[in-house]
Amino acid sequence: MDAFQGLIYGFGVVLSGSNLISCFLGVLVGTIVGVLPGIGPIGAMALLIPSTYSLGPTSALIMLSGIFYGAMYGGSTTSILVNVPGEAASVVTTIDGYQMARKGRGGAALAIAAVGSFVAGTLGLVGLMLFAPPLASLALEFGPPEYFSLTLLGLIFLSRIGSSSALKSFLMVGFGLLLGTIGMDAISGVPRFTFGSLELGQGVELVPVAMGLYGIGEVLIIAERITGIPELIKVKFRELFPTLAEWRKAFPPMMRGASLGFFLGLIPGPAAILSTFASYALEKKLSKHPEEFGQGAVEGVAGPESANNSATAGSMVPLLALGIPFAPPTALLLGALTIHGVQPGPLLMAKHPEVFWGVVASMYIGNAVLLILNLPLVGIFASILRLPQHMLMGMILLLCLVGTYSINNSFLDIYILLGMGVVGYILRKLDFDMAPLILAVVLGPILEKTLRQSLFYARGDAWALFGRPYTAFLLSIGLILIILPPLVRRLRRI
Amino acid sequence: MPRALPLTFLSFALLGGAYLAESLSLSRGTVEQPGAGLFPVLVGIFILSLSIPGLAASLKAGEDRDLHQGVFPRGKDLRRVVTIALSVLLFTVLLQPLGYGICSAFLMGAVFRLLGMRSWGKAAAAAILTALVSYFFFISLEIPLPRGSLFS
Numbered sequence: 001m002d003a004f005q006g007l008i009y010g011f012g013v014v015l016s017g018s019n020l021i022s023c024f025l026g027v028l029v030g031t032i033v034g035v036l037p038g039i040g041p042i043g044a045m046a047l048l049i050p051s052t053y054s055l056g057p058t059s060a061l062i063m064l065s066g067i068f069y070g071a072m073y074g075g076s077t078t079s080i081l082v083n084v085p086g087e088a089a090s091v092v093t094t095i096d097g098y099q100m101a102r103k104g105r106g107g108a109a110l111a112i113a114a115v116g117s118f119v120a121g122t123l124g125l126v127g128l129m130l131f132a133p134p135l136a137s138l139a140l141e142f143g144p145p146e147y148f149s150l151t152l153l154g155l156i157f158l159s160r161i162g163s164s165s166a167l168k169s170f171l172m173v174g175f176g177l178l179l180g181t182i183g184m185d186a187i188s189g190v191p192r193f194t195f196g197s198l199e200l201g202q203g204v205e206l207v208p209v210a211m212g213l214y215g216i217g218e219v220l221i222i223a224e225r226i227t228g229i230p231e232l233i234k235v236k237f238r239e240l241f242p243t244l245a246e247w248r249k250a251f252p253p254m255m256r257g258a259s260l261g262f263f264l265g266l267i268p269g270p271a272a273i274l275s276t277f278a279s280y281a282l283e284k285k286l287s288k289h290p291e292e293f294g295q296g297a298v299e300g301v302a303g304p305e306s307a308n309n310s311a312t313a314g315s316m317v318p319l320l321a322l323g324i325p326f327a328p329p330t331a332l333l334l335g336a337l338t339i340h341g342v343q344p345g346p347l348l349m350a351k352h353p354e355v356f357w358g359v360v361a362s363m364y365i366g367n368a369v370l371l372i373l374n375l376p377l378v379g380i381f382a383s384i385l386r387l388p389q390h391m392l393m394g395m396i397l398l399l400c401l402v403g404t405y406s407i408n409n410s411f412l413d414i415y416i417l418l419g420m421g422v423v424g425y426i427l428r429k430l431d432f433d434m435a436p437l438i439l440a441v442v443l444g445p446i447l448e449k450t451l452r453q454s455l456f457y458a459r460g461d462a463w464a465l466f467g468r469p470y471t472a473f474l475l476s477i478g479l480i481l482i483i484l485p486p487l488v489r490r491l492r493r494i
Numbered sequence: 495m496p497r498a499l500p501l502t503f504l505s506f507a508l509l510g511g512a513y514l515a516e517s518l519s520l521s522r523g524t525v526e527q528p529g530a531g532l533f534p535v536l537v538g539i540f541i542l543s544l545s546i547p548g549l550a551a552s553l554k555a556g557e558d559r560d561l562h563q564g565v566f567p568r569g570k571d572l573r574r575v576v577t578i579a580l581s582v583l584l585f586t587v588l589l590q591p592l593g594y595g596i597c598s599a600f601l602m603g604a605v606f607r608l609l610g611m612r613s614w615g616k617a618a619a620a621a622i623l624t625a626l627v628s629y630f631f632f633i634s635l636e637i638p639l640p641r642g643s644l645f646s
Contacts, residue, residue, distance in 0.1 A: 397582065414589070
C-alpha cells in the first residue's frame with residue numbers, strides 16, 4: 001500500500017479498540033514527565049514498559065511513543081514558567097522562554113512552543129512517511145555484514161557526539177556490550193557469565209538497567225539536595241494568544257526547526273537535545289537582531305521547540321525501517337516491541353502494517369491532543385510542580401521497584417535495578433554519558449549475532465565481509481569518526 | 495572523594511580483566527564458525543584497552559582532583575543519599591519474607607522523612623496511606639505482588 005492508503009489504514013487501527021486510549025494515556029504521561037524535572041521520557045518509558053504487557057504490540061508502541069514525543073511538549077512549560085527545564089531537550093527554551101514570561105509574554109511563549117511543536121511534529125511525520133518506506137526497501141538488500149556495520153556505526157556515532165569524553169562514552173559502550181552478553185548464548189545455547197544462576201540465564205533485561213540508571217539514579221541525585229516548591233509565573237487563558245508580529249517572527253524558525261530536527265533525528269545520537277541547540281544557534285545566526293537572543297526572542301523559543309518535536313519523528317525512521325535504534329528512547333521502543341514478539345525492520349511494514357501505520361497515525365492524533373492539552377490546560381500541568389519532592393521521589397521508587405519485579409516476578413531483577421541505580425549515580429556524577437550504555441545493551445546482541453553470521457557467511461574471507469559497498473561505506477564513516485577528531489586536535493596543537 | 499575517577503577506571507579495568515578471563519574459558523570457535531566466546535573476548539579486550547589508558551591518564555593528569563572535587567555530596571547530604579540506597583536494598587531483601595505492604599510502608603516512611611517531612615508521625619501516616627493506595631493500584635494492574643513468605 002502507498003503512504004496515503006497506509007495512513008488511512010493506520011487511522012482505522014488507532015480509532016479501533018484500546019489504541020486511542022493508549023495514545024491519549026501516552027501523551028498525557030509524556031506531558032506530565034516533560035513538566036516534572038527529574039524524570040525524563042527515557043525513565044518514564046522504562047517505568048511503563050511492564051504495564052504494556054497486557055496490551056497488544058500496537059497499543060504498547062503507541063503508548064510508549066506518545067510518552068516520547070509528549071515529553072517534548074511538556075518540557076517547555078516549566079522552562080518558560082519556572083526557568084527549570086522539565087527534560088534535557090527543553091534546556092534551550094529556558095533562555096528566551098523564561099525571559100518572555102518575565103516580560104508578561106509567558107502565554108505567548110507557551111502558545112508558540114505548543115503550536116511550533118504541533119507543526120513540526122506533523123511535518124516530521126510527513127517526513128517519516130516519506131523516508132521510512134524507501135529506506136526499508138533499501139534495507140531489504142542488507143545482509144548481516146551491512147547490519148553489523150550499521151549497528152557498529154550507530155554506537156560509534158553516539159559515543160562521538162555524546163555529552164562526555166569519547167573515552168568515557170566508549171567505555172560505557174563496552175560496559176553495555178558486557179551486560180548484553182550475560183545469559184544464554186542465542187546461537188549455541190551455552191550459558192555465559194551466569195555463575196550457575198538459572199535466572200541470569202535469561203539475560204539482563206533492558207528495563208531494570210534503564211530504570212536503575214534513569215529512575216533510581218535520578219532519585220539518588222535529587223536526594224542530595226532538599227528543594228522547596230518552585231515559584232510559578234501564572235498565565236491566564238486570555239494571555240495565550242501571541243500577537244500577529246510574534247506569529248510572523250515565529251513561523252520561519254518553526255519551519256527551519258522542523259527540517260533541521262527531522263534530519264538530525266535520522267542520525268545516531270540524542271537528536272531531540274542536539275536539535276534544540278543547533279536550531280537556537282541557526283536562528284541566532286540568521287537573525288537581524290541577534291542581540292535580542294537571551295532577552296526574550298520569539299525565534300529562540302519557536303525554533304528549538306519545533307526542532308525537538310520533529311527530531312522525535314526523525315528518530316523513529318531508523319527504528320521502524322531498519323530495526324536499529326539510534327537513541328535511548330527508540331532503544332526502549334525496540335525493547336518493548338521485542339517483548340511483544342514484533343521485530344522492527346524492513347519487513348515490519350509488510351508483516352505488521354497495523355504496527356507501523358497505527359503508530360504513524362497515532363502520532364498525528366497525539367500531536368493534536370497535545371496541542372489541546374498543552375494550551376488550555378497548561379495551568380493544571382504547571383501545578384504538578386507543586387507536588388512535594390518527597391512524594392514524587394517515593395512514587396518513582398515504588399514504580400521502579402514494582403515495575404521491575406513485574407517483568408519476570410524476579411527478585412534478581414530488583415537487585416540489578418538497585419545495582420544499576422548506584423552505578424548510574426556514581427557514573428553520572430563523574431560525567432559518564434548513560435545513553436551509549438543503554439544503546440549498547442540493546443544493540444550488543446544484534447552486533448554479536450550479525451558479526452557471527454557475517455563471519456560464517458564469509459567463510460573467513462575478509463574481502464567478502466568488508467568489500468561489500470554498503471559495508472565498506474558504513475565502516476569507512478565509522479573509521480573516520482574514530483580517527484578524525486583526535487587527528488584534528490593534534491594538528492591544531494602543531 | 496578525591497580519587498573517584500581513577501577508582502572508577504580501576505573498577506572497569508578489574509571488571510574487564512575478570513570478564514576477559516571468564517570469556518577465555520568459553521569456546522571461541524574458528525573464523526568460519528565463531529563460538530560463544532569470540533564476542534565476549536573482543537568486548538573484554540575493548541574494555542581493558544579503554545579503562546587502562548583512562549586510569550593512567552586520570553592518575554597522571556591529576557584531572558580527578560581538579561574536575562571532580564566537590565562532585566559528590568558530603569556530610570548530611572551524603573548520609574541522605576546512602577540511607578536512601580540502603581533503604582531500597584533493605585526493601586529488596588525483606589520483600590520476599592515480609593511482603594509488599596510492610597516493605598513499601600517502611601520504604602516510603604524513610605523516603606518521606608529523609609526528603610523533607612519533618613514529623614515522624616506525619617511521615618508514617620503518609621507512608622502507610624501511600625503503601626495502601628499503591629498496593630490497590632498495582633493489584634488493579636494485575637501485578638502479582640509478594641505477600642510475604644512469613645505470613646503464608
